Amino acid sequence: MAKKRYMQAINEALIEEMERDPKVILYGEDVEISMFGDTTGLLDRFGPKRIWNSPICEATLTGMAVGAAAAGYRVVLHLMFSNFIYTGFDAIANQMAKLRLMTGGQVKLPITVLAGYGAGSSNAAQHSDTPYPVLLNVGGLRVAVPATPADAKGLLKEAIRGDVPTFFLEATGRGGEQGEVPDEDYTTPFGVASVLQEGKDVTIVSMGTMVKPAIAAAKMLGENGVEAEVLDCRTLVPLDEDSIVRSVEKTGHVVVVDEARDRCSAASQIAAVIADKAFHALRSPVKRITVPDVSMPYAPNAELVVIPDANRIVDTVRALLAD
Amino acid sequence: MGNTVTSENAKELPTSEQLLGMYERMLLIRGVEKQLSADFKAGQLPGAVHLYVGQEAVAVGMCEHLHDSDWITGTHRGHGHYLAKGGDPRPMLAEIYGKANGICQGMGGSMHVADFSKGIVGANGIVGGGLAITAGAALAANLEAKGQVAVCFFGDGAANQGVFMETLNVSTLWGLPMIFMCEHNTYSEFSPTDTVTAGELADRARAFGMPCTVVDGNDVTEVWKAAGAAVARARDGDGPSFIEAKTYRIHGHIEAEVHFLSSTYRDEEEIERWRQRDPIDRLKAQLLSSGAADDAALEEIGTRVQEEVTAAEEFAQAGAPASETLVFDLMSVGQNH
Numbered sequence: 001m002a003k004k005r006y007m008q009a010i011n012e013a014l015i016e017e018m019e020r021d022p023k024v025i026l027y028g029e030d031v032e033i034s035m036f037g038d039t040t041g042l043l044d045r046f047g048p049k050r051i052w053n054s055p056i057c058e059a060t061l062t063g064m065a066v067g068a069a070a071a072g073y074r075v076v077l078h079l080m081f082s083n084f085i086y087t088g089f090d091a092i093a094n095q096m097a098k099l100r101l102m103t104g105g106q107v108k109l110p111i112t113v114l115a116g117y118g119a120g121s122s123n124a125a126q127h128s129d130t131p132y133p134v135l136l137n138v139g140g141l142r143v144a145v146p147a148t149p150a151d152a153k154g155l156l157k158e159a160i161r162g163d164v165p166t167f168f169l170e171a172t173g174r175g176g177e178q179g180e181v182p183d184e185d186y187t188t189p190f191g192v193a194s195v196l197q198e199g200k201d202v203t204i205v206s207m208g209t210m211v212k213p214a215i216a217a218a219k220m221l222g223e224n225g226v227e228a229e230v231l232d233c234r235t236l237v238p239l240d241e242d243s244i245v246r247s248v249e250k251t252g253h254v255v256v257v258d259e260a261r262d263r264c265s266a267a268s269q270i271a272a273v274i275a276d277k278a279f280h281a282l283r284s285p286v287k288r289i290t291v292p293d294v295s296m297p298y299a300p301n302a303e304l305v306v307i308p309d310a311n312r313i314v315d316t317v318r319a320l321l322a323d
Numbered sequence: 324m325g326n327t328v329t330s331e332n333a334k335e336l337p338t339s340e341q342l343l344g345m346y347e348r349m350l351l352i353r354g355v356e357k358q359l360s361a362d363f364k365a366g367q368l369p370g371a372v373h374l375y376v377g378q379e380a381v382a383v384g385m386c387e388h389l390h391d392s393d394w395i396t397g398t399h400r401g402h403g404h405y406l407a408k409g410g411d412p413r414p415m416l417a418e419i420y421g422k423a424n425g426i427c428q429g430m431g432g433s434m435h436v437a438d439f440s441k442g443i444v445g446a447n448g449i450v451g452g453g454l455a456i457t458a459g460a461a462l463a464a465n466l467e468a469k470g471q472v473a474v475c476f477f478g479d480g481a482a483n484q485g486v487f488m489e490t491l492n493v494s495t496l497w498g499l500p501m502i503f504m505c506e507h508n509t510y511s512e513f514s515p516t517d518t519v520t521a522g523e524l525a526d527r528a529r530a531f532g533m534p535c536t537v538v539d540g541n542d543v544t545e546v547w548k549a550a551g552a553a554v555a556r557a558r559d560g561d562g563p564s565f566i567e568a569k570t571y572r573i574h575g576h577i578e579a580e581v582h583f584l585s586s587t588y589r590d591e592e593e594i595e596r597w598r599q600r601d602p603i604d605r606l607k608a609q610l611l612s613s614g615a616a617d618d619a620a621l622e623e624i625g626t627r628v629q630e631e632v633t634a635a636e637e638f639a640q641a642g643a644p645a646s647e648t649l650v651f652d653l654m655s656v657g658q659n660h
Contacts (some may be wrong), residue, residue: 060486
């Protein structure tokens with residue numbers, strides 16, 4: 001084990017998988033120079049037939065991923081900011097997600113789409129979205145939202161080795177965060193949540209960028225005698241429903257923290273799953289802690305108001321337990 | 324399929340044998356489409372069908388130059404592309420019937436007929452949806468460096484999608500072995516092309532510096548010549564080409580339109596004018612006048628094609644209903660496979 005930064009872990013995963021399989025190719029806008037640091041050094045290492053810059057044309061980049069994957073390549077497409085998923089969405093929703101079905105299983109599509117997401121850096125409304133709700137609804141796509149360097153590396157390696165189109169959404173603002181990363185070759189399975197902290201009083205379900213405030217909130221609650229259990233979903237499709245249900249059955253109270261806008265968010269889906277499968281255990285309503293249904297403002301003070309933080313989580317939990 | 328045309332002989336004419344082969348495939352497409360038109364009228368098809376009648380020379384003239392290892396993508400009017408590339412009519416009809424023995428096991432239907440073993444990546448229900456996929460297949464072909472090419476059949480309607488400009492750019496920039504085969508069939512669904520399209524389509528491609536050819540899409544020899552040059556260029560590693568084939572959709576946008584359109588959008592006179600330029604009739608006349616074939620030989624081809632169409636129809640009708648659980652297997656995201 002060694003401490004590594006989030007982006008460094010992603011970079012290592014890319015290097016290891018490109019070394020492992022010569023069919024892995026990577027393209028996207030400015031991947032050679034690497035804006036986020038995740039693709040740094042790949043061009044020198046693998047050359048321009050494995051990794052190269054593309055024009056800014058997401059509608060084509062997503063469609064090309066489908067064609068190249070159908071023709072036998074293992075494609076990693078870097079979309080930079082995840083708002084650009086919307087720009088390339090036709091081929092994602094109409095081709096990538098559906099081609100395997102429509103061809104009666106004639107084709108597999110090993111595609112991994114990388115994109116940074118989330119607010120908090122005054123990138124304004126078009127570069128701050130948390131767009132996975134639309135991906136969750138398409139069907140046929142996997143969605144990973146790793147929060148730690150170890151999970152980022154393991155999930156990305158698993159994504160690249162898989163044959164299902166997968167969105168690997170980077171918690172961009174956490175690029176500098178450090179964490180222990182195993183030295184050996186490993187992958188992290190999809191659909192397995194991690195329990196970051198055990199507790200008996202309340203469950204805090206979190207994901208991606210919201211894991212950090214969830215842990216901070218649990219610490220604050222702990223100082224006041226409330227033992228919170230913190231779950232990190234790690235992947236949203238597939239979702240580890242069993243772990244969530246098990247925790248709620250233990251605590252009877254649950255909040256779900258999600259940086260997506262509230263309406264039809266991942267939190268909405270998780271709340272529905274809890275209502276469906278753990279209704280018997282609930283001692284209070286399931287509370288969603290999300291971004292209101294607004295676009296992200298630019299000014300730092302205005303931005304902070306809408307992004308869920310540890311204080312909001314603590315206040316929500318206290319209100320739940322007080323009732 | 325067919326012979327490879329190299330740069331040296333691209334300007335030559337097809338041999339009598341090639342013309343007869345193309346005649347038979349065009350006749351097969353026509354026969355299958357007429358069968359489907361009748362099936363639709365009889366209420367036997369579960370979904371809509373967009374028929375290729377009148378445009379047969381485009382797909383056949385192009386695919387004569389292609390191998391199974393070359394890639395094509397088609398349009399929502401995609402039966403002709405599938406058959407021209409060597410796809411089997413039996414599982415195609417079964418697919419359109421929604422049967423388990425369909426080429427896509429009944430999961431895709433008319434707008435998604437595909438056979439990867441023949442390089443048929445598939446028809447596409449999204450207008451312009453094949454352009455970027457073809458560019459991706461061409462990208463793979465480029466990396467493989469085995470001389471494969473990728474052909475996108477798309478309509479004049481698709482040329483108004485932004486992705487057309489994007490793929491013209493990226494294919495030229497990266498020297499992809501891609502052919503833009505634009506079928507200008509005079510209508511964008513129910514709108515005459517000149518009411519929705521500004522300027523000449525070829526000028527759009529010409530702006531990127533790639534070779535552009537505009538041909539009579541109802542003359543299979545003309546299509547064959549232009550396609551041969553474009554395919555040879557792509558195989559030689561010299562990049563993409565654009566071909567616009569001027570043609571006409573004899574049937575409606577979809578067979579069902581007579582039931583829901585409250586008014587007509589084209590007159591019989593126009594359709595009749597284009598019937599006079601029928602690509603199959605013209606090839607037949609050419610074969611007879613050149614002595615490449617006599618009436619008896621063409622009749623024999625006609626009989627053979629009709630038998631093939633009948634066999635396909637029987638195969639489709641005899642197929643078991645599609646699986647009701649396959650969709651869950653194919654869309655599974657539960658784990659890696």
